[in-house]
Every structure is written in C-alpha cells, then in structure tokens.
Amino acid sequence: MSDNIKYLLEEDKIPKTWYNISADLPKPLAPPLHPGTHKPVGPDDLAPLFPMALIGQEVSQEREIEIPGPVREIYKQWRPSPLFRARKLEKNLDTPAKIYYKYEGVSPTGSHKPNTAVAQAFYNKEEGTKKITTETGAGQWGSSLALACSIFKIELDVYMVRVSFDQKPYRKMIMQTYGAKCIASPSNETNTGKAILKKDPNNTGSLGIAISEAIEIAAQSETTKYSLGSVLNHVLMHQTVVGNESIIQMEMAGDYPDILIGCTGGGSNFAGLIFPFLGKKFREKKEVKVIACEPKSCPSLTKGKYAYDFGDTGNLTPLVKMHTLGSSFMPPATHSGGLRYHGMAPMVSHLKDIGAIEAKAFGQKECFEAGVKFANVEGIVPAPEATHAVKGAIDAALECKKNGKPKTILFNLCGHGHFDMQAYGDYFDNKLAEDDYNESAVNKALENLPKIA
C-alpha cells in the first residue's frame, strides 16, 4: 500500500450546510446571562455587537444551516481540504492503529480560521457593517479575518495579545498586507487598555483583555461590529464544514473513527472536526471517543471550574457557562498563543460536562517533540497549537500498540507552522518557557467568579 494516501473531494462536494449541534444535544445548553440582571440575554442585547443573521445562528435549533452561495464560492479557493492517512507515522510508531488527519493548513492564511472569518464578514457586509473589531491571540484569527475583510471591503481593527504581537511579527505584517490595522493589546486606544497599562505598563496581554478592547470600540458605533474567532456557537458551527467534509472522506477511505482528537483553546477547530461526528453519535448511536487536547499552562477543561463567567477580562461580555480558569487569569507566554484563553466554548464545556468528550493537558515541550516527529515523518510542520493534537494522536496510537487494539484515529491538523518557526527555534535552543500549571493563580482568579443565584 502507498505511504501517501490523500482523500480529496471534488469541489462540488463542499458541504452545502453547516451542522448545528444544538439540534441534537441530549440536554440543552445553559443560556448566556446578562451581566447586570442575570437574566438570559436576548437578541437585542447582542445587536450592538453582531449582525442579526449571526445572532440568529447563535440561538438556532435547526440542524442544518445553509452555507450562503458567496461563502461557498470563496471556500472553493482552498476547500475541500485534504484528509490524509498517516501511514508513515503509523509505521514509525509501529502501531496497529490507523491514523488519519484532516489538514486545514491549505487555506490562504494557513489555518482553519478563514472558514468562519469569511462567513462572518459576509453576514456583516449584508447588514451594512463598515468596520469590524476583533481580538487575536497568536494571529491565526486576525490574519484570517483580515483576509475576509479584504474580500468584502470592510475596515478591520485587530487587537493582538502583546506577547504574540512581539513573538510573531509576521502575523502583524500579513494583517497589514490584507489592509487591516493590528494593535498590540493592552493598548492606549481603549479605556480597558489604558486602565490595565496604568496598573501594569509591561502587561503582556491576554485574549480576555483583547476581547474587552475590541468590544469597547465596536459598541461605540452602529456600523462597527465585533467579531470573535472562537467560543460562540455560530463560530463553532461555521467550522463544521471541516467535519462534514471529513465524514465523506472517511467514507471514501472505507473507515470510521473510533477516536477523534483536536486541540482546544477557545474550541473552534476542535468543534469543527468533531461536532458532525458527535451528531451522528447522538442521532445514530455511532460510538466515538473524543479527546480535547489543551496546554498544561492554560488547562480550562482539565482544571477549570464549570461555572458562569465573563468571556473577557474587562467584564463587558454576557456571562456564559463554561469551563473557566477565571476571567482575570493570565496564562503564561507560551508559544501556543492560540490556546491561551481562560475559558472554553460553552458548547464544548457542555459536552465535557455531559460526558460526551474527554480532555487531556500536555506541556509545550512534549508537544513540540511530537510536532518535530510529525514534520520529519509526515513532512508537514504543524502550528504550535496543532502539535497538541499531534501529541494526543501519537499517545492514542501508542496506547493501541500497548493494548494490541487496531483503533482508527482521526485528528485535526488545524494549521501549518510556517508563521511560527520561532517557536521551533526556541524548542531546539532549549529556550521554551516552563509551562507548569499555576494553581494558586487560577484559584485566585476563580475567587472573582460572578455569583449567580
């Protein structure tokens, strides 16, 4: 059998719908609450920040939501993305397991993020939005929304977590190339940013802070909206184009996954691959084990509390029930910038709470070790975030070797590492920061959780 097995779909097989897992949940999701009244938020509360089409998707119970024609057209530039059988990795590990991976690094910005960026920019354009504000961690999201806003001719301001802004200058430059403005966060452009810098001029930022800054600006103008790259239901749903394609590609391979693996920061690439398979589990009882892989230094799913919390540091967002390390927790400056978020998508958190998924936390050194192995065996250098999924898949395959069980593993290789080679350089130079779990900092942050009756 060939060592290079790629399952490609014809362009007309790009899914026509996104999958909305809300329709199939065994138990409904806890609603987001207004931070003042603690009552469920309604569409009107969200209207200053999002176009109505996205607010509708956020609360929709329809199982299939049609992908608009223009969005599908843009998807065609890089979709359907390939699904590979990792035969060389299987041989290298000498495992009886079959390992498959879906590869989202083929998009113009090298990650899965354009799947929702293009959709969000489209709906904003439809409703007259002139400018969008957003936050970005490692920059995958910011550069992808910059691409989308360039296509739809919408102005874009991106608040980028300062540590990543400094570590990953190429990301700022690609946003600039696509015509967006990229601002290191915390910044002096917002009240939230100014207040933080006053207390701590060297603050290296967090997604929570950057979200506060972006929301603050968006709330000031009717034609400026806010856009989020993960966490929210509609964002996760746009990513299900990944899983919907994978279901067809696994059929082409004549296989079905026993184990599904993705890395989790806010949860979007994980949800994108996994929700459509979980839907089949809920509807058709097709069993599948799901493992979310997160960094030890920011372990919301494995160490966080499942509770109502703010999505941002400035406490401007609605309260959402999620696994959280506390909205004031500052994750250390590891290289997996896309996974440095204090919370987890409410939908992913809910699935963990009802036992539909498991979670594991890995240190960044063991993840880069897995990433280097993958690059040398399979040829693709994974993004630092994606190395967590690689590590999870390798561990699962080695478990199969130990047990002699030939399971079928599918993971999401959500992006390439071409923008993030400094991280690999630091790994080789033994310069990677320690990334142990800071329990006392988390406990302190959790003390400030809002009290909900």
Place this chain on the structure above:
Amino acid sequence: MSDNIKYLLEEDKIPKTWYNISADLPKPLAPPLHPGTHKPVGPDDLAPLFPMALIGQEVSQEREIEIPGPVREIYKQWRPSPLFRARKLEKNLDTPAKIYYKYEGVSPTGSHKPNTAVAQAFYNKEEGTKKITTETGAGQWGSSLALACSIFKIELDVYMVRVSFDQKPYRKMIMQTYGAKCIASPSNETNTGKAILKKDPNNTGSLGIAISEAIEIAAQSETTKYSLGSVLNHVLMHQTVVGNESIIQMEMAGDYPDILIGCTGGGSNFAGLIFPFLGKKFREKKEVKVIACEPKSCPSLTKGKYAYDFGDTGNLTPLVKMHTLGSSFMPPATHSGGLRYHGMAPMVSHLKDIGAIEAKAFGQKECFEAGVKFANVEGIVPAPEATHAVKGAIDAALECKKNGKPKTILFNLCGHGHFDMQAYGDYFDNKLAEDDYNESAVNKALENLPKIA
C-alpha cells in the same frame, strides 16, 4: 461566472514523465567546459559531485524521462497543484485579458522547490549517498531539500547566504526542524569561506559563494554529494511536472496561453512552467510569447553578458555558457533572496539567445506593490520572488487593456510569502533598500570573465 475558478486534477493525473527540452531545441546547447582544459566536461568530471542518474539526466536527449514511482508517490502529498483563473484580478484591472496562475505554494515548504529536491534525494539515496551539501539563497531550496533528506534519511548541510540567514531566521528553523544543519555563508567551515571572511569579515554572502562552500565539502568524501536547487538541466527538468500539469489544466479550462510568465533567479520555476509549452511551440508551432521577470538589482538576462563563466564565486564549477553579471558580482541585499544569482540557467540563457523568450527587469518596490494588490484581490500573499511574476502578469494584462486585445496569460505563482512577511513589513514601513542596477560593479565583475578560445 464564478469568481473562484480552480482547476484541480485527480491524483492519477500527476504526470508520469518529466519533459526534457534538450530533445526539441532548434539549436543545441553549448556544452559545459572543464575550467582547466576548456574541453567539454564528461560524466567522470561530475561524478565526485552528483549521482550517475542525475549526470545522465543532465546530458540526456530523451524527450520524456520517467518520474520514478517513489518520487511520484511523494509528489502525491501536494500534487497535482491547483491552477486558478484570476477572475477577481481581471476585474480589478478591468482588462479584456484572461489571467491564469499555477500555484506551487501548496507544497509542505510553500514553494516549487520540493519537485526537484525529492527527485535529487531519491537518486542520491539509490546510489548510496550518506550526506548532501547544498547552498540556499532565501531558503526555499534549503528547506525543501531538508524535507526531502528527512524523507530519505540523508544527512544535509545547507550553506545559506548570510544576508538571508539574518533576514529570514524562520527558514533556518524549518531546516533544523527537518533535521538539517544550516550554516551562514561565507563560513569558517571551508577554505573558500575563510578566504573571503579574511578579506571582508562582514561579507553578506551570495549564492556564488555558498555554492563554492558546498562544493568544497562535497568533493572531500565519496559518500557526500552536492545538490543544486536550480540552474542545471536536470534540476529544471524535474520542475517540468509543473508545466506538464498546467497543459492538462489549461485544456480543462478550454484555453491555451498566449503569454507565459515566470520569475527568474536561477531559472527553475520559470523553466518548470514554461519548457513544456515551449516544447509544443518547437514541435507543433503552437505560438506563445514568454516573459522572464527578474530583479533590476540582479538583471542577468536583461543586462548580463552571454558568455562562459563560473557558476560560483570560488571558481570551482565547470564553465557554463550563460547570461552572467560576472561570478564575482555581489547582488545587493534585496528581499527577493531567491533571485540573487549572478548567472542564469544555461538552458534559459540559450532560449533567450535564440529568441524563444524575452526578459524584463523590475524594481522590488513595484513588485511588492503588485504582491500587495494580488493578496488583496486574489487572497494569496506571494513570496517576494513570485511578486516579479505577478508584476509581469499585471503589466501584460494592462497592455491588453490598452490594446483592447483579450490575450490569455498564464504565470507561475511559485510560492507563498508566509516565511517572508518581514519583506512586506519593510515595504509598508518604507524601508526597502534601493535596488538600482549597479552598472560599474557589473562591468568590473565582467572584466574577470574567463577567456575561452
């Protein structure tokens, strides 16, 4: 009509052969000469540096050379690469021309270079090579050969032009990730390097110097061979997989190019797209205008002399007849590191000499301007080298607008710019070095051309 038109081939349409333009030349290529005797070099002269299979390909007159099965298998990871119709760019330019581009940025290292890297590593492995040395300019070649050597488990030392080593640290890191050693050139590891550093400790290097260093090391051991990423006939031939695919894809589009465009440094991506079409021109009289786009700062085709010269600065290589700026010419430190070579592939030079191709030189600022436009209109950020082809294609399309002639243009987008965003950053910050043609430096270098009877 859709704005996103992608012509994809099935995997089994990956060409089974490379195209060897030597078979169809109206006039044969001048032979390489031994630097001492000035007699044509034979296979024995090259045997210390290259495996016999590649020496055979270098002088072959067979039109089609079979791509070995294992090489084709590896190609499958990213080939066939897509060919796009640039409808949005056409609209943006308001041109009656049709613009197509072949996109080689989908390879694991983001450029066309793995097409020959994999082939060269394969033949070396077959003949027992334990270690390969090579040079690299911007790093596309070094990282691609590192990938190939990782696949075939061959040790690799890459001499990287110092200015690019410093400008593009990510390239060094990806080579390291693939297990290769990357050394800034000129280095203290070779006599050539030491001699240059003694005279000029701050020498920023050139491809010519890096080639000398790599050859010097390769010549010292029977199981160490040398590998070149461009210039030689066999290297250019391996790239024709690009053009062979494009011919089928243009048939799918129901079109045939009137104008073919590629950027030229050593000539390999240009040759890869263009030679198969030129073959059809020579055999079937299918007319096509061909434009090679090179940097104004290193204009071998437009300003160089067509003469026998050394391929390297240390004067260790055979003498080859090519358009040259003189082997001692030091191109300025522009961002298009892959185009900074004093000479041009003998085959490309020959085609220019017999009038089969034209050449144009562009400044780096106008190229980045074209690159930014392309990114914003078509969504893909081109590598700095590839912006020269983009600029050439835009100029040709605007010419069509002026003349009202609806020509069909096809160009090679040979790589993405994800590793090279600093160049775009410098463009936006107005920090790009001047890149005028240094005529006196070239004249001085040309004084030292070897005298051939």
